[in-house]
Amino acid sequence: MTDRPTPLPTLRPVSRDTLQDQVYRQIREALMSGRFQPGQKLTIRGLAEALGSSPMPVREALHRLSAENAFEVTDTARLRVRMMTPARLREIRDARVALEGLLAEKAVALLCDADLADIKDLCRQMQEAADKVDVSRYLWTNFAFHRRIYAVAQAELTIAAVENFWLHMGPCFALVAPDKAHLQRSMEAHDRIVQALVERDGAAARAAVTDDIMQAADSLARLIVKSDRSRLPASGVKKA
Numbered sequence: 001m002t003d004r005p006t007p008l009p010t011l012r013p014v015s016r017d018t019l020q021d022q023v024y025r026q027i028r029e030a031l032m033s034g035r036f037q038p039g040q041k042l043t044i045r046g047l048a049e050a051l052g053s054s055p056m057p058v059r060e061a062l063h064r065l066s067a068e069n070a071f072e073v074t075d076t077a078r079l080r081v082r083m084m085t086p087a088r089l090r091e092i093r094d095a096r097v098a099l100e101g102l103l104a105e106k107a108v109a110l111l112c113d114a115d116l117a118d119i120k121d122l123c124r125q126m127q128e129a130a131d132k133v134d135v136s137r138y139l140w141t142n143f144a145f146h147r148r149i150y151a152v153a154q155a156e157l158t159i160a161a162v163e164n165f166w167l168h169m170g171p172c173f174a175l176v177a178p179d180k181a182h183l184q185r186s187m188e189a190h191d192r193i194v195q196a197l198v199e200r201d202g203a204a205a206r207a208a209v210t211d212d213i214m215q216a217a218d219s220l221a222r223l224i225v226k227s228d229r230s231r232l233p234a235s236g237v238k239k240a
Helices: 014-032 044-051 055-067 086-110 113-132 135-152 156-176 180-198 202-230
Strands: 071-073 079-081
Touching: 014 044, 014 055, 014 156, 044 055, 055 071, 086 135, 086 156, 086 180, 086 202, 113 135, 113 180, 135 156, 135 180, 156 202, 180 202
Parallel strands: none
Antiparallel strands: 071 079
8 A cells, every 4th residue: 555645735836925025024114114205106117126026026015015004196196105294193103102112111021131132232233323324224223123122022913003103104214314413312212211121120111212202203293394384385475
């Protein structure tokens, strides 16, 4: 009697799915880490060339990200990074304060020495980027710094919600980051976050994360108001 192989279940092609997931994650992380700016228009061909990919996985990634409200469709049916409004900013700010503060506080209780070493190193890299006003490096390490802390909290659903807010906020960070004074103020908050983690002080970690989020939101709110005023037609300005 010969052994017959057990029939395999139907499986999806690994290579194609893996490529689509990689393209999706790269574009998603680029959004969250400030590689794109609000209002920036995107083309499938341009992204495919930048990623060294064919158009198909890029089209699929953009479709998934559009379903997550990361993009909006222009009048000419092109995709662009969603713009920020004062109302949307306030909603995201308040949600981030609640959720990210919670994650930071939970992380304190679960932190190990290896986690702390990684977080300290990312903070050091951020400070170097801030000192050099290396905006691209700063934004990426800022993203990695917060993600590394929150990963310690072991709260997948909360982290998924936070990352959805980052999809909207990430592009806006590119607008406020070039301000050297803002970078240094932000690093003060980051230093306090690290210190709170070192001291295993959950309340202090939550407070420092809240301060970091509020500073960025306040800076962005001023930019939005200034931008809106600059677009006012001359006839709409009333004389005193």
